[in-house]
Amino acid sequence: MANHTLEGNRLEAIPRQPVSHRALISAVEGTLADFLACQIPALDTVDPALGGFARTARDLVMAGGKRVRPTFAYWGWRGVAGTGDTLEAVLPALGALELMHTFALVHDDLMDRSETRRGRPTAHRIFAAQHGDRFGDSAGILIGDLCLVWADQLLAKVALPPSVQLEVRARYDRMRIEAIAGQYLDVLGETDPAAWSVERALVVARHKTASYTVQWPLGFGLALAAGMDHRIEEAYQTYGIAVGEAFQLRDDLLGVYGDPAVTGKPACDDLSTGKPTTLLMLARQLATPAQLEELAVAGITRQAEIIAATGAPARLEEMIRARVAEGVTAIADAPIRLDAKTALIELATAVTDRPA
Template sequence: MANDELTGNLLRVAPDQSIDEDDPIQAVLAAYTRDLGTAIDRILAEFLTPEVDSLREIDAAMGDFAATARDCVLAGGKRVRSTFAYWGWRGVVGADQPVDPVLPALATLELLHTFALVHDDVMDASALRRGRPTAHVAVASRHAAAGRNGNSDRFGEAVAVLIGDLCMVWADQLLARTALPAPQLMQVRRGYDRMRVETIAGQYLDVLGETDPSNWSVDRALRVARYKTASYTVQRPLLFGASLCGADDATVITAYTRYGRSVGEAFQLRDDLLGVYGDPLTTGKPAGDDLRTGKPTALLMLARQLASPAQRRALAGTGPHVTESAVAQLAEVVRDTGAVDRIERMIDERIEDALATLDALTIDETARTALVGLATAAARRSA
């Protein structure tokens, strides 16, 4: 796909135009990256088809396993990471450079994202993802329906781990297909590896926090947000995009780092709110899961910090034993502490910082407009 064909439909919403209140991030992503998303999905499908076929040659069952992994990758999603990487690249190179050579690298981030999601769903024992059964639940259901030996849930979890592992390998293979000189691709790889390490670090802290919530804190919850979400959702993809054109301007790197951290943290803080107050029909996940598990999110940690003694006693009742009615009551307690309002202010502060950072940065104007819209949408999203 030629660059002018791809970029011709990327800018549809000006900063002063209204954004769909029902799903702002979907509206902005559709506005700025309609053709990019199509190109990414095409690259992924073209790459995955022969990979699945090659595994099917080993054994028919391997083909089914690989097809399940492929379906996880192509199951939809916002393509947020490849979008931020694209605009990080575009901000530096401008509108005239063809995007085809770097499309495999951009698509790589979606394979990495699938790896993280599938493993995260196992660790969180999540039943739904984007309104559909999660990978481990779907595999377990097929195992049970076939009447196979062994525990179906355990089998589903084991296969999901392997699906995530396969997606990580596929990501490495696809990145290697990026049409860049070898020394530059090695530089890209260094940033990509750092992103993966930070993602795993954030995920470990997230898991650790659930085992010791009484000794967790708002600061530590924000550290989880920074590494589990901000780093690999916004900050590192932006820097990854810049590295695809060999950018080494310290001003750009510093600005992308600051913008990415601020928007990424806002993204996670909004996720914390949606995890308690989101509409399951929109989020594709049950509401209140964080309260059921007692996950020490910034929202819950802040609520405990601000709570009165009576509210603190009520909040001590979070955990897997919590009923549906009790979840609703706990959500009201969290709101009554003032934690929701404070999280909203924290989101606003981070978006203001991100936009101020962009104002002071010299980059392609179309990219600046897109990044402004994406920052605002990340803060206002409903899914």
């Protein structure tokens, strides 16, 4: 484990050797805490209600989570970073990804009418408890918007040469566009799930989740290190898409069969909204005529039983394993630092075989 000391929320001295996962998360969260602490007073001076609004946004950002996106960005950067490069120089960029993630979660929860996230009320439910559902929805949208603006502000604090800044920003923008595109397709699928397919569900998984969870954070980290090797770029893209899709397929399974006490989200949320996930599309593809007929009218609990009986969950597990193997192979052959290669191979399994 790398040696480090803490000063407040920040790492006082960040070593040039790779940091432990715990130290990395502490550094990212310290960066976020320091940045957010400077944002709230400015809103407080306008109106006390705005200070409370900003504190709610801060609490959502700091409410925990796996910090997957900054972790992948770090190892994307570390894979090609020079021996003189320090983590401290790129921490604002890593923190910006977590602010963007909060934006996406807040808006996603609102669109899905989710009641809880990480075991706590979602943003729109927090505000609905104050002044009703319409106010809650409006405030939830604004919380997400604020987090996205904060992400831009924090990213702007990274000191990089202009050419590197342009490349970092281009990847960041593409990551945001693909996440929004995937979210639109996700919402569209709920309007006519009968017309959806396994293939289209995988397109949603790739854009809504894989691109901004693994694929582009890795490329973002590569750009931060001014990495230009096309072999590394290709390896990161292959790994990112494969492992990112596997990450979403695991989410599909957890959304139906996960333990709410562990996932922090209600059970069977996807089934209650009729979301055409890859799991549900596979179940329809594999179901007998009798199962298909019952699936259309059954209650949520019975739907979960029918889906299991079709063999769709087992098939999804096979798809997850195949994608993890594809990602591991791509990264094993990549010309990157050994510590990064080892970490990314371990992460491929860690993020796709999880209880929450």
